Structures are given as structure tokens and as C-alpha cells.
Amino acid sequence: MAPKAIAVIGGGITGLSAAFHLSKRFPRAQITIFERSNRIGGWINSRHVKVSDGSGHNATICLEAGPRTLRPNSKAMLELINQLHLQTAIISTPTTSPAARNRFIQIPGREGLTALPSSPLSFLRSPFLSSLIALPAAKEMFLNSNRRSPEDESVDEFMSRRFGDRFARIMGSALVHGIYAADSRVLSVRAAFPTLWDAEERGKGSVVRGFLRKRSSTSTPLQAYDVGDLSERMKGVSAFSFRGGMETLPHALATNVRAKQNVTIRSGVSIAGLRFLEEQPDAELELEGGETLKFSHVVSTVSLPKLQSITSQTGALPHMTNNPMSTVTVVNIIFPPTKAPIHPAGFGYLIPRPEGGYGSEANASGFLGTVFDSCALAAQDSGDAGFTKLTVMMGGPHKLDRHQSDPSHVLSHLAQHLGSSDALPEPAFYEAREQVDCIPTPTVGHVQRMSELLAVLRDPAGPWKGRLEVIGAGVGGVSVGDCVEAGRNAGSAWN
Ligand SMILES: Cc1cc2nc3c(=O)[nH]c(=O)nc-3n(C[C@H](O)[C@H](O)[C@H](O)COP(=O)(O)OP(=O)(O)OC[C@H]3O[C@@H](n4cnc5c(N)ncnc54)[C@H](O)[C@@H]3O)c2cc1C
Structure with a gap:
């Protein structure tokens, strides 16, 4: 009926x-x-705040308490934007920009940030990255098929089985912190990363071989989605948002x-x-x-x-x-204009699960990662240039104490992660919001x-x-x- x-x-x-x-x-x-x-x-929640540095610099900055960027691979999203005539409201991050190319991890116990490889050359320059990523990926291609369950397993089990425990703990858990704010040891690989699961099947046991092999096209043809010229316009775009925020x-x-x-x-x-x-x-x-x-x-x-x-x-x-549902504390921070940049140009950094587990001293900060919003989303802001906006994401599998979202705690850990020998400047704006049960695992x-x-x-x-x-x-x-x-x-x- x-x-x-x-x-x-x-x-x-x-x-x-x-x-x-x-x-x-x-x-x-x-x-x-x-x-x-x-x-x-x-959970989509944007607002604009007016800030001043006390020396005559003023700006209006767009802040997000929920999602901040979209990926151009969702045809349903492109269709919606086309049908709502939002094309001119889009601000995008080109794949060639530092915000798309430069991603970092902060490994508990290691000084400062480690840049993730943006080209094969990066491996030659870094023995650490070679042993963490390049070697496990090269070995994986020759590893026998070893899937244990035909149904499903956790992201951690999947990555450990194919790329080794160290890769799974560092790269796998950091990735999961960035998207799900969850523990990779409980998250389903089939639900969260179906492309990895499918690649292993396509590669007859090897994920890397699966990605190298051409995918047979089974998805609905593009004509089914009324995307106008957005597919074309999104070529070369890594992520996007809107001038007025999400x-x-x-x-x-x-x-x-x-x-x-x-x-x-x-x-x-x-x-x-x-x-x-x-x-x-x-x-x-x-x-x-x-x-x-x-x-x-x-x-x-x-x-x-x-x-x-x-x-x-x-x-x-x-x-x-x-x-379970993850609770995330979202900390929006705006720093006044400074002579030297607050952070390197890039998307931001993620922090993996510490070797000793979530309760251990190694990540007493409770951080999951930090997004360098000014790099990708400065076009949302108006007024004097030079203010730096960034967002610290905390919590998820780290059970936070109340004091951990205090400015003194967050700013001292942020300075440590950014490798600043000096303290960070006094923020022009600081707000921590606890988003209870906001992302399902x-x-x-x-x-x-x-x-x-x-x-x-x-x-x-x-x-x-x-x-x-x-x-x-x-x-x-x-x-x-x-x-x-x-x-x-x-x-x-x-x-
Ligand atoms: C901090 C954070 C960062 C994120 N970052 C990104 C990102 O960068 N990119 C991305 O793509 N995704 C991101 N996400 C994920 C994405 O934002 C969410 O998955 C998505 O917005 C969920 O939308 P929803 O409509 O399914 O659920 P919700 O947004 O939860 O909407 C459900 C609605 O139902 C209402 N409701 C609940 N109970 C009742 C009731 N009894 N009666 C009537 N109404 C009720 C609620 O008030 C709510 O408005 C992020 C999420 C969070 C929390």
C-alpha cells in the first residue's frame, strides 16, 4: 500500500x-x-564567533561542534547539493594543497609530530615510516590468505593479521580514532571499512593486491544520481564544506x-x-x-x-x-595572529592507542587528535587574517576526567604534541563541549x-x-x- x-x-x-x-x-x-x-x-552544529586579539585585529570565525568536512565520493551528497542549488556555497580543499597532502600522527612517547608519507620518496627519507608502513605493506602482498572468519572481525584483528600488530596498533587505531572515536579492537571491519574487506577478497587474500587489481564496476551508474556538473567540479577535490559552515x-x-x-x-x-x-x-x-x-x-x-x-x-x-556509543569532547580553540605559525601546514594529527592501553600514562592527554581547521577551512572566516582555528577531539575510548578539558591541560599537551618549546599564546577563544553518545561504534x-x-x-x-x-x-x-x-x-x- x-x-x-x-x-x-x-x-x-x-x-x-x-x-x-x-x-x-x-x-x-x-x-x-x-x-x-x-x-x-x-550533530551538525556550526556557529560564528567574533574574536579580537586586543591589538586591533578582529575576525569572525566559523566553528563546528560536529562534522566539519565532507568527502566528494558520496554521489547522494553531490546530488543533494545540486538539487538544493548549493554549488556556490561550497569551499573545497584541492588534493594538491597542504591540508590534503600533509597528515601527521603523534606517537605517544615520540617527540612532536610524524608526517605520514605523501609520496613513495617519503619512505626513503624516513626509516621509521619504512618500518611502520612500507615494509608491512610489501610483505603483505606475499603473505598467504589467512582470513579466520568468513563473516567479520575487528579492525584491529584484520590489520594485525595482514600487516602485523605494530601497524594495527599505530595506524589502525589512529584511523579509527579519527572517524569513529572508538577502540579498533571492537569496531567491525566489514561495517566500518568495507573497501578493505572487499580488497582482501579481490586480491585473493592480499589487501594490497586487491587495491592494485581493477575493481569490477557493480555500483549504480552515475546517471541514477542527478549530480549536474558536480562530479566534474569535484575532480581534484580532497574534501569540502560550505562557506557558512556545515x-x-x-x-x-x-x-x-x-x-x-x-x-x-x-x-x-x-x-x-x-x-x-x-x-x-x-x-x-x-x-x-x-x-x-x-x-x-x-x-x-x-x-x-x-x-x-x-x-x-x-x-x-x-x-x-x-x-556502544562514543562520547567525544570537542575543543574549539582560536589563537590570535602570531609571528611564527602555531602548527605545520596540514590536515591535522591523530594519536594512536598507547602501547600500554587506554588507561596508561603514555596518553594522559586523552586526545584522539587535532584538526588544523585554518588550513582547510579559512575561507569560512572573515576579518583580519592570521587567527589560527583548530579543534582538539578528546575522549572516546579514553575515559576523561572533568579537568582534562580545562584550558591548562589541553594547551600544555597541545604544545607538547606540536613540539613547541615555548608555551602557546593565550587563546582568543576556547570552548570545550562534551558530545554525549554522539558516534555509534x-x-x-x-x-x-x-x-x-x-x-x-x-x-x-x-x-x-x-x-x-x-x-x-x-x-x-x-x-x-x-x-x-x-x-x-x-x-x-x-x-
Ligand atoms: C564530533 C563529530 C564529528 C564528526 N565529524 C564528521 C565529519 O567530519 N564528516 C562526516 O561525514 N561525518 C562526521 N561525523 C558524523 C556525522 O556528523 C553523524 O553521523 C551524522 O550527523 C548523524 O546524523 P543523523 O541524522 O543520523 O543523527 P543525529 O544527528 O543524531 O539526528 C537524530 C535527531 O533525532 C533527534 N531525536 C532523538 N530522539 C528523539 C525523539 N525521541 N523524538 C524526536 N527527535 C528525536 C535528535 O535530537 C537529533 O536531532 C561527526 C560526528 C560527530 C559527533
């Missing part, structure tokens, strides 16, 4: 993308987005859907219950405060544990609580569990009558592009 009335729970990027696409797929259905907070956009995207989406006859956004309204009753075709949505509304179909974009708590009256949805077996969940949801004779879709960062990938894609596919089985 074609939907008549669709409720979308959650007004983050997944919910907004879902409403945008559902309104086109089902022009006759009434679509209502319910968002608990008065703000639309979920919130440009949810704002444009909200404006677009509000202008449609068949979409309503109800913000400041929390969903307390969702029931599918045997004797009624429609779903019952209970708002906090007691009001009850009926919908023929529902799309949930909230976290899986949250969904479990609101659906408990209908029955148990499987696999709602297998994945898909643990080993996630892909299989989500296909079992889908089978239960899609069963027309089951308790959910094939009328509930569960999407969002907790189900598919966590990147904003993945969330937009999930929204694009919402309701595709309801025709």
Missing part, C-alpha cells in the same frame, strides 16, 4: 534527507518530521522541505512511544505530553537504543543494544545483525507490518554522506 501519512522521527541530516526524498517519491503522502530539540540538524546543508534542506505542501517540520516535539497494534493498520505515535497521532508509515532516524526505548510496547526489535557482526533487523522490519505479516524503516548513523555508515544516502533510500520498499 502506498503511504498516506509518513512520520520521520529525528530532524538530523538523515531525517531531513529522508523527508526531502520521500516528498518526491510519494507526492500524495503527508510527511511530518518530529525533532525533539528546537534546532534542526542533529549547517548550511540542514538549513537549506529545512527551507526546501518547509516550502513543500506535503512536508511539515515539528521541532521541539519529542516522540515518547511508537506502537503498531495488531487490530489497526496504522502506527500510533505518542508525543511527549500524551498526544497520540496516526501514521500509515514511519521512518526512524534516532539511535538504536533510543528506538528500543520508544518501541518497547510493540515488541522487541532485534539488535538494538549491541553497539558498529561492533563485529553489525552487517549481519542489520540484515536480520531488516528482514524483521520488512515482513508484512510481522509486528512492524513492513511499515517501519530504521535508518541513520547507527544502522549504515556514520559519515554525513552515508546518512544522506540512507535518507535517499528511505521508503524504497513501500511502492
Whole structure:
């Protein structure tokens, strides 16, 4: 049955993308987005602050408390930008720029930052990098196929098996800190890095051989996505954002859907219950405060544990609580103009899991990494040049004490990581925000569990009558592009 009335729970990027696409797929259905907070956009949260250095220099700087950059490989994202006419709002980082080429790691116990290789020549210059990356990669090509589980394993197990324990601990854990703020020993490689898993299969046991071998094209052809000339424009782009910050995207989406006859956004309204009753075709949505509304179909974009708590009256949805959520402290810092640069030109640095584990002294800072925002995103700022904005990400598997986000703690560790012999200047702006349960960690077996969940949801004779879709960062990938894609596919089985 074609939907008549669709409720979308959650007004983050997944919910907004879902409403945008559902309104086109089902022009006759009434679509209502319910968002608990008065703000639309979920974890996407940009703002502009005015800063001054006390010597006559002033600027307005854009800061992000959530995602800050997008990758150009998401066709669903490019399509959305094209359809929302946001092309002129884009600011991009070319692949040739220092912000794309220069990435660093800070190895606990080693002085300053270590530049990751940007060309094969870098290995010749650094015996440390050769032994950490080049040698394990070269050996891997000749290592016999040694996959232990045909189903899944952790990122750490996968990398240890193919590239050795040292590579897995340093490179694998740092990568996972940068994307998931999680422990690579519990994160599913199939869910988080499917390209690695697939490359091992394509390379008949070797990941490196798999990447060197041409991939057979099984993905949907590009014509299916209405990307305009963005595919062409994104050639040579490593990452991008928007002049007005990431919130440009949810704002444009909200404006677009509000202008449609068949979409309503109800913000400041929390969903307390969702029931599918045997004797009624429609779903019952209970708002906090007691009001009850009926919908023929529902799309949930909230976290899986949250969904479990609101659906408990209908029955148990499987696999709602297998994945922990990471809590991240995001520290936005702006330094006044200085004679010498605060940090080297580059994207930023990540810190691997210390050899002694998360509780050990070696990473008492609690840092996961630091992003050098001024390098890639200075075009978002106005006023006098020379201010340096950067973001320290802390927490995740490091359990932080309250004092660890204090300026004195953060700035002294930052100075140590940057190899500054002098103390850093007094910041013109400093703010630490604890983002509780903000990134789900898909643990080993996630892909299989989500296909079992889908089978239960899609069963027309089951308790959910094939009328509930569960999407969002907790189900598919966590990147904003993945969330937009999930929204694009919402309701595709309801025709
Ligand atoms: C610090 C940080 C940095 C990140 N960096 C990047 C990055 O650089 N690039 C990238 O691609 N991705 C990044 N991500 C990931 C990405 O931002 C998120 O995965 C994505 O924004 C999640 O969107 P969502 O709509 O699925 O969920 P959410 O943003 O969580 O939206 C869900 C919405 O549901 C609402 N809600 C919850 N319960 C209810 C209820 N009962 N009733 C009604 N509404 C409810 C919430 O208020 C929320 O607005 C980052 C994430 C974080 C936290």
C-alpha cells in the first residue's frame, strides 16, 4: 500500500534527507518530521564567533561542534547539493594543497609530530615510516590468505593479521580514532571499512593486491544520481564544506522541505512511544505530553537504543543494544595572529592507542587528535587574517576526567604534541563541549545483525507490518554522506 501519512522521527541530516526524498517519491503522502530539540540538524552544529586579539585585529570565525568536512565520493551528497542549488556555497580543499597532502600522527612517547608519507620518496627519507608502513605493506602482498572468519572481525584483528600488530596498533587505531572515536579492537571491519574487506577478497587474500587489481564496476551508474556538473567540479577535490559552515546543508534542506505542501517540520516535539497494534493498520505515535497521532508509515532516524526505548510496547526489535556509543569532547580553540605559525601546514594529527592501553600514562592527554581547521577551512572566516582555528577531539575510548578539558591541560599537551618549546599564546577563544553518545561504534557482526533487523522490519505479516524503516548513523555508515544516502533510500520498499 502506498503511504498516506509518513512520520520521520529525528530532524538530523538523515531525517531531513529522508523527508526531502520521500516528498518526491510519494507526492500524495503527508510527511511530518518530529525533532525533539528546537534546532534542526542533529550533530551538525556550526556557529560564528567574533574574536579580537586586543591589538586591533578582529575576525569572525566559523566553528563546528560536529562534522566539519565532507568527502566528494558520496554521489547522494553531490546530488543533494545540486538539487538544493548549493554549488556556490561550497569551499573545497584541492588534493594538491597542504591540508590534503600533509597528515601527521603523534606517537605517544615520540617527540612532536610524524608526517605520514605523501609520496613513495617519503619512505626513503624516513626509516621509521619504512618500518611502520612500507615494509608491512610489501610483505603483505606475499603473505598467504589467512582470513579466520568468513563473516567479520575487528579492525584491529584484520590489520594485525595482514600487516602485523605494530601497524594495527599505530595506524589502525589512529584511523579509527579519527572517524569513529572508538577502540579498533571492537569496531567491525566489514561495517566500518568495507573497501578493505572487499580488497582482501579481490586480491585473493592480499589487501594490497586487491587495491592494485581493477575493481569490477557493480555500483549504480552515475546517471541514477542527478549530480549536474558536480562530479566534474569535484575532480581534484580532497574534501569540502560550505562557506557558512556545515549547517548550511540542514538549513537549506529545512527551507526546501518547509516550502513543500506535503512536508511539515515539528521541532521541539519529542516522540515518547511508537506502537503498531495488531487490530489497526496504522502506527500510533505518542508525543511527549500524551498526544497520540496516526501514521500509515514511519521512518526512524534516532539511535538504536533510543528506538528500543520508544518501541518497547510493540515488541522487541532485534539488535538494538549491541553497539556502544562514543562520547567525544570537542575543543574549539582560536589563537590570535602570531609571528611564527602555531602548527605545520596540514590536515591535522591523530594519536594512536598507547602501547600500554587506554588507561596508561603514555596518553594522559586523552586526545584522539587535532584538526588544523585554518588550513582547510579559512575561507569560512572573515576579518583580519592570521587567527589560527583548530579543534582538539578528546575522549572516546579514553575515559576523561572533568579537568582534562580545562584550558591548562589541553594547551600544555597541545604544545607538547606540536613540539613547541615555548608555551602557546593565550587563546582568543576556547570552548570545550562534551558530545554525549554522539558516534555509534558498529561492533563485529553489525552487517549481519542489520540484515536480520531488516528482514524483521520488512515482513508484512510481522509486528512492524513492513511499515517501519530504521535508518541513520547507527544502522549504515556514520559519515554525513552515508546518512544522506540512507535518507535517499528511505521508503524504497513501500511502492
Ligand atoms: C564530533 C563529530 C564529528 C564528526 N565529524 C564528521 C565529519 O567530519 N564528516 C562526516 O561525514 N561525518 C562526521 N561525523 C558524523 C556525522 O556528523 C553523524 O553521523 C551524522 O550527523 C548523524 O546524523 P543523523 O541524522 O543520523 O543523527 P543525529 O544527528 O543524531 O539526528 C537524530 C535527531 O533525532 C533527534 N531525536 C532523538 N530522539 C528523539 C525523539 N525521541 N523524538 C524526536 N527527535 C528525536 C535528535 O535530537 C537529533 O536531532 C561527526 C560526528 C560527530 C559527533
